[in-house]
Amino acid sequence: MTQAPIFQPMGPEHLDGALQLSRAAGWPHRREDWELVLGISQGVVALKQALVMATALVTPFGNVGMVNMIIVDQRMRGCGFGRQIIGQAMALIRPREWRLVATPSGLPLYEKLGFAACGPVQQHQGTAPDLPAPLGIRWATDADIAAIAQMDADALGADRRSLLDALAQPGRIALKPGKGYAAIRAFGLGEVIGPVIADDLATAQELIAFLFGGRAGSFIRIDTTEDCGLGPWLAQIGLRVVDRPVAMQTGTPAKPGTHTRFALAAQALG
Known part of the structure; x- marks a missing residue:
């Protein structure tokens, strides 16, 4: 047997x-x-x-x-x-609520488990462009993590302090105080940018441009949602879409706040 x-x-x-x-x-x-x-x-x-x-x-x-x-x-x-x-x-x-990002092959199984699709995710990747350095953005310090966590929770209705603590290394989280933040870390074939949380699209673009500084030509991945509007700009600067998984959830969705998630931390972490 x-x-x-x-x-x-x-x-x-x-x-x-x-x-x-x-x-x-x-x-x-x-x-x-x-x-x-x-x-x-x-x-x-x-x-x-x-x-x-x-x-x-x-x-x-x-x-x-x-x-x-x-x-x-x-x-x-x-x-x-x-x-x-x-x-x-x-x-x-x-x-109270479950979330995941599903591949097309996994979608039927998750539907059987009670998950419902809530929007496509776009995986962009390519080489970092050389963009002008934006003003008003600096590297976050340990003293900023509480405020960053508040913006993150406002955007997602989730308490991701454990994730933010894990990402909080020197030179790894860009901050525009009161407006948004963006993190970068080594991942896979190069680096991934995310989460990106901001109160508008222009701020999200500025945060990402800040993280490109000193990285022109290096491999970058960014996972975004179709509905946030960041995708066309990413494609314009050379980060093409290579995959389109689907975000799913079950339970009671959290109410959106004044900040928006423009990039996922990872497909695994939302």
């Missing part, structure tokens, strides 16, 4: 196996990218003869929970295994 996979809480000891699984699926994630998400999340891993066969994480952001890092080994697909491990992960926390 073929041995059935064993489900366990996911921990740092499973990161190497998870990395192999994501590489086989064509994901660009490095081990450090997995570490970032796992460090602020809980999750489940499926093991078969000590091999990681599937992963599912959930990230608690106050009343909002993100479902992410869902991968099932190709040999285990098509038999309800994905639904099983997602259910086990979602049982770990009890938010």
Whole structure:
């Protein structure tokens, strides 16, 4: 009889196996990218003869929970295994609202789990252009994180302080006080810009232009939502759309505030 996979809480000891699984699926994630998400999340891993066969994480952001890092080994697909491990992960926390970003192949499964599509996401990537440096923007300090967290919560109705603390390194968060912020970090093939939270499109563009400073020609990725209006400008400056996953949610959506999310922290983290 073929041995059935064993489900366990996911921990740092499973990161190497998870990395192999994501590489086989064509994901660009490095081990450090997995570490970032796992460090602020809980999750489940499926093991078969000590091999990681599937992963599912959930990230608690106050009343909002993100479902992410869902991968099932190709040999285990098509038999309800994905639904099983997602259910086990979602049982770990009890938010009022669930969110995720789905690939086209995962969309039917998430619909069966009660998720509804709420808008397309556009993954832009390319080389950073050489843009004029905007005025009124500076690098954030530790003393700014509380105000940044307030803007973030206003835009998303979620408490992402754990994520912001993880991103708060010197020279990594650009701030226009009272107007918005944008973060940049190493990811995959280069760097990713996000989150970008601002009170208008012009401010979002200025924050991104600030982060391009000194990076002309380097690889940049930005994930944005179609409805925020940032996409046409990103395409104009040379960051083309390479993928269009779908944002989904279930539960009671948070009421929008005066700030807008113009770029995701990551598809895994919203």
